[in-house]
Amino acid sequence: MPASRVINFGPGPSALPQSVLEKATQGLLNFNETGIGIAEISHRSKEFVAFLSNIESLIRTQLDVPSTHSILFTQGGGTGQFSAVVLNLLARHRLLYPELTADERVMDYILTGSWSEKAFQEAGRLGGARVNVALDARKYSKDGVSFDNVPPHGEYAFSPAPAFIYYCENETVDGVQFSADPSAQTSFPFARLPRERSGLLPLVGDHSSSFMSRPIPHLGEHAVIFAGAQKNLGPAGLTVLIVRHDCLVDVDAAAKLGAAPVPLSLSYKTLADSKSLYNTPSMLPIYITGLVLERMQELGGLTYFEALNKKKAEKVYAAIRSGEERGVFQGKVQDGSGSWMNVVFNVLGDGAESRFLTGAEEAGMKGLKGHRSVGGIRVSLYNAITESDTDKLVGYMKNFVSEAGAQAFGVKFSC
Amino acid sequence: MPASRVINFGPGPSALPQSVLEKATQGLLNFNETGIGIAEISHRSKEFVAFLSNIESLIRTQLDVPSTHSILFTQGGGTGQFSAVVLNLLARHRLLYPELTADERVMDYILTGSWSEKAFQEAGRLGGARVNVALDARKYSKDGVSFDNVPPHGEYAFSPAPAFIYYCENETVDGVQFSADPSAQTSFPFARLPRERSGLLPLVGDHSSSFMSRPIPHLGEHAVIFAGAQKNLGPAGLTVLIVRHDCLVDVDAAAKLGAAPVPLSLSYKTLADSKSLYNTPSMLPIYITGLVLERMQELGGLTYFEALNKKKAEKVYAAIRSGEERGVFQGKVQDGSGSWMNVVFNVLGDGAESRFLTGAEEAGMKGLKGHRSVGGIRVSLYNAITESDTDKLVGYMKNFVSEAGAQAFGVKFSC
Numbered sequence: 001m002p003a004s005r006v007i008n009f010g011p012g013p014s015a016l017p018q019s020v021l022e023k024a025t026q027g028l029l030n031f032n033e034t035g036i037g038i039a040e041i042s043h044r045s046k047e048f049v050a051f052l053s054n055i056e057s058l059i060r061t062q063l064d065v066p067s068t069h070s071i072l073f074t075q076g077g078g079t080g081q082f083s084a085v086v087l088n089l090l091a092r093h094r095l096l097y098p099e100l101t102a103d104e105r106v107m108d109y110i111l112t113g114s115w116s117e118k119a120f121q122e123a124g125r126l127g128g129a130r131v132n133v134a135l136d137a138r139k140y141s142k143d144g145v146s147f148d149n150v151p152p153h154g155e156y157a158f159s160p161a162p163a164f165i166y167y168c169e170n171e172t173v174d175g176v177q178f179s180a181d182p183s184a185q186t187s188f189p190f191a192r193l194p195r196e197r198s199g200l201l202p203l204v205g206d207h208s209s210s211f212m213s214r215p216i217p218h219l220g221e222h223a224v225i226f227a228g229a230q231k232n233l234g235p236a237g238l239t240v241l242i243v244r245h246d247c248l249v250d251v252d253a254a255a256k257l258g259a260a261p262v263p264l265s266l267s268y269k270t271l272a273d274s275k276s277l278y279n280t281p282s283m284l285p286i287y288i289t290g291l292v293l294e295r296m297q298e299l300g301g302l303t304y305f306e307a308l309n310k311k312k313a314e315k316v317y318a319a320i321r322s323g324e325e326r327g328v329f330q331g332k333v334q335d336g337s338g339s340w341m342n343v344v345f346n347v348l349g350d351g352a353e354s355r356f357l358t359g360a361e362e363a364g365m366k367g368l369k370g371h372r373s374v375g376g377i378r379v380s381l382y383n384a385i386t387e388s389d390t391d392k393l394v395g396y397m398k399n400f401v402s403e404a405g406a407q408a409f410g411v412k413f414s415c
Numbered sequence: 416m417p418a419s420r421v422i423n424f425g426p427g428p429s430a431l432p433q434s435v436l437e438k439a440t441q442g443l444l445n446f447n448e449t450g451i452g453i454a455e456i457s458h459r460s461k462e463f464v465a466f467l468s469n470i471e472s473l474i475r476t477q478l479d480v481p482s483t484h485s486i487l488f489t490q491g492g493g494t495g496q497f498s499a500v501v502l503n504l505l506a507r508h509r510l511l512y513p514e515l516t517a518d519e520r521v522m523d524y525i526l527t528g529s530w531s532e533k534a535f536q537e538a539g540r541l542g543g544a545r546v547n548v549a550l551d552a553r554k555y556s557k558d559g560v561s562f563d564n565v566p567p568h569g570e571y572a573f574s575p576a577p578a579f580i581y582y583c584e585n586e587t588v589d590g591v592q593f594s595a596d597p598s599a600q601t602s603f604p605f606a607r608l609p610r611e612r613s614g615l616l617p618l619v620g621d622h623s624s625s626f627m628s629r630p631i632p633h634l635g636e637h638a639v640i641f642a643g644a645q646k647n648l649g650p651a652g653l654t655v656l657i658v659r660h661d662c663l664v665d666v667d668a669a670a671k672l673g674a675a676p677v678p679l680s681l682s683y684k685t686l687a688d689s690k691s692l693y694n695t696p697s698m699l700p701i702y703i704t705g706l707v708l709e710r711m712q713e714l715g716g717l718t719y720f721e722a723l724n725k726k727k728a729e730k731v732y733a734a735i736r737s738g739e740e741r742g743v744f745q746g747k748v749q750d751g752s753g754s755w756m757n758v759v760f761n762v763l764g765d766g767a768e769s770r771f772l773t774g775a776e777e778a779g780m781k782g783l784k785g786h787r788s789v790g791g792i793r794v795s796l797y798n799a800i801t802e803s804d805t806d807k808l809v810g811y812m813k814n815f816v817s818e819a820g821a822q823a824f825g826v827k828f829s830c
Contacts, residue, residue, distance in 0.1 A: 006450035010457050013698060018444070021452055025440035029433070035421035036781065037436055039650035039703060042425050075490040075652060076680050079694040083678030125667065126676045230695055235454035237490060237652045237697030252540065261541045263498030265491050266678060279494040280645055282652030283428060284699050288454060366451065 007389045010367025011172050011342060012209065013230040015384035020291045027287055038287040043280050051290055052276065058293035062301040063212065065242055066220045072241040072268065073276040073286060078115065078208045081226040081239060082122040084266040085164065085204045089223065090128050091254035091262060092247055093163035093202075098257045105129035108162040112137045112178075113147040113171025114373065115206060120166070128260050134158045134165065137176070142334065146374070147174040149334040152185035158194050164202040164223060165193060170210035172231075173371040175333050175344030175378065180214060180310075186336040190218045200246065209341050211240065212296065213383055214306035223247045224268075231341070232305075232383040234289030237282040241268065248272045296383070305383050312381045312390040313340040319397040320345045328352075328404045329397075332376060343379040344370060349404070353377065356400055363396055422804045425782025426587050426757060427624060428645040430799035435706045442702055453702040458695050466705055467691065473708040477716040478627065480657055481635045487656040487683065488691040488701060493530065493623045496641040496654060497537040499681040500579065500619045504638065505543050506669035506677060507662055508578035508617075513672045520544035523577040527552045527593075528562040528586025529788065530621060535581070543675050549573045549580065552591070557749065561789070562589040564749040567600035573609050579617040579638060580608060585625035587646075588786040590748050590759030590793065595629060595725075601751040605633045615661065624756050626655065627711065628798055629721035638662045639683075646756070647720075647798040649704030652697040656683065663687045711798070720798050727796045727805040728755040734812040735760045743767075743819045744812075747791060758794040759785060764819070768792065771815055778811055 008015040031038040032047050041048055056071045065071060074080070086107065093105060107129050109120040123131050138144070140151040158165065167188065170177040179186040193201055204224045207216060211227035219225070223244050230236035248269040251262040264270055270278050296305065317338060323329030323345075330346040333339070347353040356377060360368050370376035379393065423430040446453040447462050456463055471486045480486060489495070501522065508520060522544050524535040538546050553559070555566040573580065582603065585592040594601040608616055619639045622631065626642035634640065638659050645651035663684040666677040679685055685693050711720065732753060738744030738760075745761040748754070762768040771792060775783050785791035794808065 004450065005445060005452075008451045008455055010451075010455070013455055013457060013695060016452065016455050021443050021454070025443055028436050028440055028443070030420060034781075035419060035779070036423045036425075037420075037431065039436070039700075040423055040425070040428055040431050042428060042782065043651065075492070075697070076495070077490070077694045080491070080678070080680040083680060087678070122679055125670075125679065127670075128676075228695065235697075235699045236458070236695040237700060255540075255542075260675065261543075263495070263502070263678065263681065264537055264540065265495040265498060279492045280428060280643065280651040282490070282650075282697055282700065284650045284703075285454075285652060285697065288699075364450070366449075367457065 006364045006366050007385070007392065008367050009365060009380050009385065009393065011371070011378055011380045012228075012382070013236050014367075014380055014382045016234070016288065016292065017295055017384050020288060020295055023291050024288050031287070039284045041283070043277055043283055048283065049277070052286065055286065055290045055293060058290070058297055059212075059240065062293070062296060063216060063219065068220060069242050069244050070248065070272045072243060072271045073281055074239045074241060074271055075237060075282050076265075077228045077236070077239055078206055078226065080266065081206070081241070082119040083126060084268070085166065085224055085226070086123050086126050086128070087260060087262040087266055088247060088249065088251065088268045089164040089202065089204065091251045091259045092249040093129075094254045094257050094259040095249055102128060103130055106132050106159040106162045108132050108134040108159050108165040110135045110156070110165070110167040111147075112150055113168060113174035113176050114371075115171055115173065115208075116166070116168035119168065119206065123166070126260070129163055132159050132162070147171060147176055148332055148337070150176060150178055150186040150337040153189040153192055156189055156192060158192070160194055161196065162194065162202060164204050166204045166206075168206040170207070170339050170341050172209045172342045172380070173374060175339045175342045176337050177210065177339035177341065179336055180217075180340075182217060184336055188217065190221070200244075212302065212305070213309050213341060215302050229285060229289050234292050235285040237285035238289055241271070243268050243272065308387060309340050309381065309383070312385065312387060313338070313343060315390055315394050316343045316379050316381065319394045323397060323401045326401050326405050328401045341381055343381065344374070344376055346376045352404065359400065360393070360396060363392075365393055365396065421779045421781050422800070422807065423782050424780060424795050424800065424808065426786070426793055426795045427643075427797070428651050429782075429795055429797045431649070431703065431707065432710055432799050435703060435710055438706050439703050446702070454699045456698070458692055458698055463698065464692070467701065470701065470705045470708060473705070473712055474627075474655065477708070477711060478631060478634065483635060484657050484659050485663065485687045487658060487686045488696055489654045489656060489686055490652060490697050491680075492643045492651070492654055493621055493641065495681065496621070496656070497534040498541060499683070500581065500639055500641070501538050501541050501543070502675060502677040502681055503662060503664065503666065503683045504579040504617065504619065506666045506674045507664040508544075509669045509672050509674040510664055517543060518545055521547050521574040521577045523547050523549040523574050523580040525550045525571070525580070525582040526562075527565055528583060528589035528591050529786075530586055530588065530623075531581070531583035534583065534621065538581070541675065544578055547574050547577070562586060562591055563747055563752070565591060565593055565601040565752040568604040568607055571604055571607060573607070575609055576611065577609065577617060579619050581619045581621075583621040585622070585754050585756050587624045587757045587795070588789060590754045590757045591752050592625065592754035592756065594751055597632060599751055603632065605636070615659075627717065627720070628724050628756060630717050644700060644704050649707050650700040652700035653704055656686070658683050658687065723802060724755050724796065724798070727800065727802060728753070728758060730805055730809050731758045731794050731796065734809045738812065738816045741816050741820045743816045756796055758796065759789070759791055761791040767819065774815065775808070775811060778807075780808055780811065
């Protein structure tokens with residue numbers, strides 16, 4: 001038996017429940033009593049088709065996805081969807097409003113962190129419509145350049161009739177997330193969004209890093225929600241899409257009207273028409289995702305995880321505040337904008353950050369180094385991180401603060 | 416312990432070596448002594464980066480990939496590449512020959528089966544250049560409509576200076592493959608291909624279903640070779656690319672000259688510049704692929720598998736011929752065009768095919784049903800199928816022929 005498992009606070013790929021991994025080892029050799037492993041069986045076998053259909057139900061039930069939306073499974077991660085949403089939703093808009101010029105067709109982006117910014121850049125690369133920044137949260141930051149907040153509702157400047165509005169629900173690099181409390185000014189401004197003549201919202205949400213960690217507000221009003229699996233849900237290699245039926249458009253018909261051709265592997269309608277089996281899907285990641293979802297259901301679904309995740313985050317934020325009072329830690333995100341999934345802070349003092357990381361690793365806690373673009377510490381608290389894992393980290397943080405305080409005290413006296 | 420494993424003759428996803436799967440169960444819980452499972456660890460961890468680099472070496476060494484070519488790892492399968500090759504190679508061609516009109520820019524497709532036909536259709540969908548059918552093997556078929564052969568070298572009608580030439584090395588649905596014997600008329604017509612002014616060949620090969628089963632002739636002359644992993648190499652969810660460096664082009668510069676914008680996840684240069692880590696790759700399929708490649712190396716690499724695969728195919732084709740002599744089987748592919756990987760035949764007589772399949776399944780052999788579009792029997796003989804697995808099937812085929820012969824004899828006498 002290899003060395004024992006550590007606690008993995010990494011930002012994704014991230015921790016999975018050990019019980020799920022143990023069950024998965026059986027499926028690798030023999031999937032659901034077929035005598036064939038999950039990595040070897042046909043994606044068109046009745047056993048796999050049934051398994052995939054069950055995953056769809058597990059997501060639909062737990063997340064309360066209405067029958068107006070399809071749940072689809074694809075590959076390519078968030079990066080693939082940065083392009084796919086642009087191509088599919090501009091094709092839809094072309095079919096609805098063929099008369100508009102490229103300048104009259106607008107994509108609204110809400111920038112609250114690195115990932116929404118990357119998506120925004122991809123929209124600019126692909127062209128076909130004008131890109132409007134409906135909000136740039138950096139303008140409201142403490143230092144004027146960082147993503148450290150969700151600005152208040154009044155600051156959004158939406159286009160009157162955008163082809164779509166894009167946001168990223170949780171920013172893993174910057175530790176910024178829209179508030180779960182709809183009355184907070186840092187919640188998502190659903191009431192202010194411009195609607196289409198039909199009354200529909202052309203709203204696209206990247207929920208990669210918060211998917212299945214808590215309910216999604218106004219889910220049924222979204223045009224598209226997408227999520228890479230490798231945070232709360234399963235291994236990398238699977239992307240889940242929730243697409244409102246009016247967004248499953250004939251991209252070839254749109255191309256005839258002048259929209260950009262859509263690579264077949266990125267067409268939502270192709271995926272939906274084939275029930276996510278147009279070509280061979282990423283079956284092993286799908287399998288493990290299925291096991292995770294079954295376990296979630298057994299534990300009490302999103303109600304359970306929402307309460308758990310809230311509690312975990314509160315404990316870590318409290319430990320940061322205690323460290324701030326002693327001048328040891330410094331939170332990086334403004335009040336009300338802090339993520340439940342990725343909690344970021346700095347450790348103050350020369351070499352202190354490195355000491356914090358080394359000590360954590362020695363205590364069996366890995367993955368705490370902040371993203372290379374922003375530095376600092378990042379604690380990722382996805383579903384598979386237990387309350388006891390969190391307590392262990394919080395205990396370590398408290399000890400670190402006490403020791404740093406004692407040292408500072410000692411130093412002061414020796415001068 | 417679940418029911419014992421059966422022999423999986425499926426066309427892909429397909430059999431993997433049991434020893435690899437057993438090893439993989441360890442990595443699921445603890446990857447290379449990190450204390451973190453392979454589905455959970457960061458793709459930027461030094462352990463994973465080293466593992467990926469080793470996979471690259473294992474492919475480069477065994478397949479003899481020259482230093483002029485990059486080996487890249489992506490998602491999306493062959494279907495993703497049907498689009499990606501068109502977008503990247505038309506971008507390249509635009510940079511080389513910006514003055515050409517869409518009608519002067521030509522993509523040459525060689526159609527020898529269902530998969531090359533699908534790729535051809537995608538090229539037509541994406542547009543940006545004219546599509547020329549350099550060869551349609553159906554014209555040379557026994558029935559005039561099926562893909563059952565590779566036509567002789569003299570039948571290809573290439574464009575004088577195509578942007579690229581596309582072929583599929585092995586057709587899984589139709590059981591057609593280019594001959595491994597370069598002197599055979601059913602080999603790939605390398606000597607007849609039109610070269611660019613530079614002397615380079617703009618040649619694209621879909622090697623999905625024969626990759627790593629035997630050496631690739633003229634590999635170094637290819638512009639792009641791609642392969643989904645889920646045949647000889649590993650689980651679905653990983654696509655391997657071998658790209659000549661002149662095909663890693665700045666797609667944004669090409670777009671400025673009028674080429675179609677390329678979704679970032681499909682850009683070869685983006686993938687190469689990031690060493691296949693632009694975004695989170697499909698790590699679990701990559702891991703198992705690495706274990707398969709290590710095992711291949713231990714067993715003697717492609718020399719070993721070429722000899723083994725040739726022998727396995729010869730045994731099955733011999734069994735079909737024996738059955739043909741007794742009027743029980745009927746081979747579907749013309750002489751010299753039969754695939755080593757997917758051997759297809761019909762079982763003659765009312766209900767006989769269904770009897771053949773049921774009997775095989777009762778004897779612990781699954782996955783033998785032909786593709787739904789063509790019917791019949793398909794025996795897939797990928798690397799993980801052992802000679803003893805093959806012998807078991809051949810024994811079953813011989814028995815089936817004997818019993819069918821005896822029944823026919825009995826029926827004749829009872830009339």
